[in-house]
Amino acid sequence: MSRVLVTGGAGFIGSHLVERLLDQGLSILVVDDLSTGRKEQVPVHPKVELVCSNVEQWLSSGTNEEFGEAYHLAAAVGVRKVVEDPFGTIINNVMETAGLLRYLAKSSTPTLLASTSEVYGVGHGRPFQETDDSVYGPTTVARWSYAHSKAVDEHLAFALEQELPSVVVRFFNTVGPRQRGDWGMVLPRFVQAALANAPIEVHGDGNQKRCFADVRDIVDSLPRLLRSPDARGLPVNLGHDESITILQLAELVRDVLNSESSIQVLPYTEVWGRGFQDLQERIPDLNRARNLVGLPPSRPLTETIQDLADCIRTEDSK
Numbered sequence: 241m242s243r244v245l246v247t248g249g250a251g252f253i254g255s256h257l258v259e260r261l262l263d264q265g266l267s268i269l270v271v272d273d274l275s276t277g278r279k280e281q282v283p284v285h286p287k288v289e290l291v292c293s294n295v296e297q298w299l300s301s302g303t304n305e306e307f308g309e310a311y312h313l314a315a316a317v318g319v320r321k322v323v324e325d326p327f328g329t330i331i332n333n334v335m336e337t338a339g340l341l342r343y344l345a346k347s348s349t350p351t352l353l354a355s356t357s358e359v360y361g362v363g364h365g366r367p368f369q370e371t372d373d374s375v376y377g378p379t380t381v382a383r384w385s386y387a388h389s390k391a392v393d394e395h396l397a398f399a400l401e402q403e404l405p406s407v408v409v410r411f412f413n414t415v416g417p418r419q420r421g422d423w424g425m426v427l428p429r430f431v432q433a434a435l436a437n438a439p440i441e442v443h444g445d446g447n448q449k450r451c452f453a454d455v456r457d458i459v460d461s462l463p464r465l466l467r468s469p470d471a472r473g474l475p476v477n478l479g480h481d482e483s484i485t486i487l488q489l490a491e492l493v494r495d496v497l498n499s500e501s502s503i504q505v506l507p508y509t510e511v512w513g514r515g516f517q518d519l520q521e522r523i524p525d526l527n528r529a530r531n532l533v534g535l536p537p538s539r540p541l542t543e544t545i546q547d548l549a550d551c552i553r554t555e556d557s558k
């Protein structure tokens with residue numbers, strides 16, 4: 241196969257994906273502007289090239305390479321980043337994706353587009369199915385800019401259906417080694433606090449339910465979905481479907497890491513200001529993914545917490 245393109249390959253999910261593709265003997269071009277990713281996360285290997293650039297600049301540098309497959313993971317990610325810079329989030333996630341998809345359509349490159357459970361919006365109290373309606377909060381609430389931008393990305397991919405064989409993966413909370421808490425990601429924030437015996441901050445009332453999937457389980461399914469002819473032109477949920485409340489997650493992290501941290505519950509208004517909206521429950525219906533490619537057995541969350549903690553300890557000691 242010609243080289244595989246991974247945008248955002250220096251990021252959390254992207255770097256694990258690059259390792260899986262290398263295991264398959266593939267050559268890979270990573271395009272990443274290192275805005276939230278890190279150079280050290282890209283494997284140093286003769287079959288991996290890293291271009292440190294944003295997607296738009298790389299495209300305008302005059303590339304004309306045709307790829308065997310493309311995984312588009314580059315995006316502005318993380319609640320903190322989105323709330324702080326909603327304008328930049330929209331421009332990054334929509335304009336750069338439009339340019340990239342148009343480029344890949346010229347050579348009909350099989351493409352996997354990273355989307356998110358956020359596209360479902362405010363939720364309805366049962367597991368999200370790919371055929372559900374999307375219902376968003378008001379446009380005056382900055383956090384919805386991420387959901388809207390990713391929904392537009394999905395529309396762009398589907399609009400190019402005739403030229404671009406694509407699958408859209410809606411990631412639910414994905415966690416594991418290399419994820420950092422800097423942009424508000426909940427599990428690394430909790431683990432970092434627990435390791436320092438500092439208070440673990442739970443935002444909201446703590447009763448909101450989420451499902452956490454280990455990134456190493458998730459990346460196994462990405463090439464299989466992209467190569468599944470039946471997945472073409474479809475959005476597919478990917479994640480774990482067993483839920484835990486955020487308060488229970490904080491307690492679990494503290495227990496697994498034998499930490500002396502206290503747990504502090506902070507209302508959203510105190511953390512994100514007035515008008516912040518969040519979902520009480522975010523659980524995927526995974527039947528479509530199971531029917532298309534099957535799903536590997538999930539690692540226990542306790543193992544993920546332990547491995548993430550080991551990773552943070554190692555990085556902090558450098």
Ligand SMILES: NC(=O)c1ccc[n+]([C@@H]2O[C@H](COP(=O)([O-])OP(=O)(O)OC[C@H]3O[C@@H](n4cnc5c(N)ncnc54)[C@H](O)[C@@H]3O)[C@@H](O)[C@H]2O)c1
Nearest residue numbers: 248251252253272273274275276277294295314315411414
């Ligand atoms: N981690 C999750 O739980 C989760 C959930 C839903 C969706 N996603 C989606 O999965 C993808 C990967 O997310 P992640 O968790 O690995 O986050 P991440 O921040 O670690 O990865 C994003 C990567 O893209 C790079 N990047 C951002 N804008 C870029 C641009 N314009 N050009 C080139 N590189 C750019 C960043 O430097 C980073 O390396 C994203 O598209 C995200 O929206 C992730």
